[in-house]
Amino acid sequence: MENSSDLSKSLLTPERRRWIILGLIFFAMVLNYVDRQIVSVLKPTLKAVFDIDDRGYALLINVFIICYAITYAAAGWLVDRFGAGRIMLYGIIAWSSACIGAGFTKTFGQLAFFRGALGVAEPMGFPAQLRVVTIWFPPGLRATANSICAAGSTIGAIIAAPLVAWLALNFNWHAAFFVPGVLGLVIAVLWWIFYRDPPSAAFSGEKAAAPAFRWGQLWRTRSLWGILISRFVSDPVWYFCLFWLPGYLQERSGLTLAQIGMVGWIPFLAADIGGVGSSLFSDRLVKRGVEPLRARKLTLLGAALLAPVCVLTPHFPSAVATLIIFSIVGAVCLTWLFNLGVVVAEAFPSANVGSVWGIAGAFGAAGAMFFNTWVGEIMHTFGPVRVFALMAVLHPLAILILWKMVRKETPSSGNGSAGHLTPAEAIG
Template sequence: MTKLFRPENRRWSIIAVIFIAIVFNYVDRQVVSILKPVLKNEFQLDDSGYAVIINVFTICYALMYPVTGWMVDRFGAKVVMFYGVLTWSIACIGGGFARSVGQLAFFRGLLGAAEPTNFPSQLKVVAIWFPGKLRATANSLCVAGSSIGAIIAPPLVAWLAIQYSWQTAFIVLGAVGLVIAVLWKLVYQDPPAHIMQEAVQDETAAVDQPVPVAAFSWKQLWTTKSLWGVLLIRFVSDPVWYFCLFWLPGYLQEQSGLSLAQVGMFGWIPFLVADLGAIGTSAWSDRLVKKGYAPLRARKLMLTVTACFAPLCALAPYLPNAASTLAVFSIVAVACLSWLFTVSVVVAEAFPVKNVASVLGIAGGFGALGAVLFNSFVGSLMGTVGADKVFLAMAVLHPIAILILWTMIKKEQPKNKSLISKTNQL
């Protein structure tokens, strides 16, 4: 039992809990998209009204992402993630008791405000618990929970709604989150000194600096070119993934003719393919590093190749059936998830360890902001100018992100000793 909780083993237990938390983070956010036709009928909504509900969530998500990133760097992953999981679980339960559009919007907004705690916490844990030789693997195992959540959400939510009621789906999933919060409280500990030293030493060895590790202040982060590059990448590429999460299940029902039960049976396929594909592309980039490529260059090469498949979404309005739509979006989802997986690794490699949560938080906020604007675009145009224009707009977003990746992202280090962090706060 003592051996099980040695730090070298405990860190994998921590990764397991984070994985479970991310799974249900994504299940909770997808409840509305899977139940879109049911909720539109229940609350008398059209596509524009549905877009408002989605945007309430996404705006709160965008606003709180940078805040939670700063909170994780300031107060640590243990506290921030515990209260985040607790709050979003209560919000999900509250959605099941909503009796008006306003009440539903309030609880979705609360969900959006709490859910960003997950990913800055996850990246911080990976950065301080794992050395460089294990960091990409640990990150991939964590973030894989997002697509696993997207995989299990359609059958699970559909079954709960059909077997019981749509309200039950919200309440049961929120209750699971409460259990996860307790589990996190029991399992997580900050790393002991030798584990932290091992993780930080990889970072300092590359730049021949002694510990303590150099770090940018919040204000100084905004002067780095790479921060703006990461922000723009998330801003233009995240909306395609958000479409897969929030609009694809409804699109399959309203445009491809699938029933809610059929979405539960088949709607998970693109997300399973995305998960397997994104893990495979992450492994490919690791192999490039082993062959001698600089880590940052290896990530850029992999992301460039995968992004070339994202424009296939432009074919969606012209496909003959739901099976072909699922096939195309399976490929597109691989590109989207590969970027979500690896942009986080790029952040961890491009910035000092004490800044990674803040950078990811700021970037995640910009990605969600891009999704807000795109959701409004989709909601207003899907039923007017046609889906073909929406998919054509989506097709150019990842190619734009490629240009930003190669022109703006580089290794960032503070240039003078005055920027050395004076705190060991995790």
């Protein structure tokens, strides 16, 4: 371990090593999303193997989401308390192991257990990712760096359909769980080698002893509640894309599993392009002199105005129309997820970023859980029209909340400040 550390430090300056670290996060997030997407690509297969209907499938998804929501807030606290490097390593090992375990299942209960374990592990990556970006990159690069990390998520969603379909068709459905899990363990080894010596605050353009909120004080800030409610409202649309869209294309638009492998990635590629492109636009606004937090909000406003297009989906049921509509919807969703994380970095002290993003992720997953249960019941009983009508208004509602409630939050002696604290002290 010492030799590998010396080698990485001697060959790479912090400025160069941060891009390797960014690349490892990218690939970790690729596999994070492949792992969670497996069940959506294999939805008809798993429904047949385990003898379940849409309500049973919704239950399987909710097992993942409930565990995901519960763990997300704790993951943010762990990142701020023990460091992004350590928590990211543990998270990659845990979610990869859970994916491998799912490949061995023979009953619905066993599959649900490992999907729950996946839900416990996967949230660790996201607050760790944001904390790494915050401490390794200056404000003018943060949205771009964060979008590169987060783009791994949708690259994972892009390759999940062809990869999972190919593995299932050429081997069996079990292999679709085994292969991504093993690749994840390889990434964990590389992370253990390269993530060394996080830089000082000055490296990323922050003040060395920036004041930070304690845990209890965070909950008394208006901006935290603005972030939480915005994610609770907007996240369900992205979760629909992840967990229901591949199955919808097979069951409502008539595509086969092989065809899903060929075209099911298109909305996720569009989502990735939209998320990265909007992040570059957001950073460009900052470089042109727009106040950083306002630049992020303007970017999110533009995306929210496009979100209502999803209401057209049930009226144009062909696969081509659905792919086009959800290419736009996906771009809206990732514009929000990529830039909302940077909103947190702009609005809160860096020592609080992991906790805020972790709590926000928990609220987003909770919103998705309620929406997911409703989707399963409505899809089974009435069809999809009501589902898409509700989805059409969620992002416009979220931007109203965000615009009114989120601002720059800085502790001061007049409001019970935490003072100048270390990251560990800030949350402890």
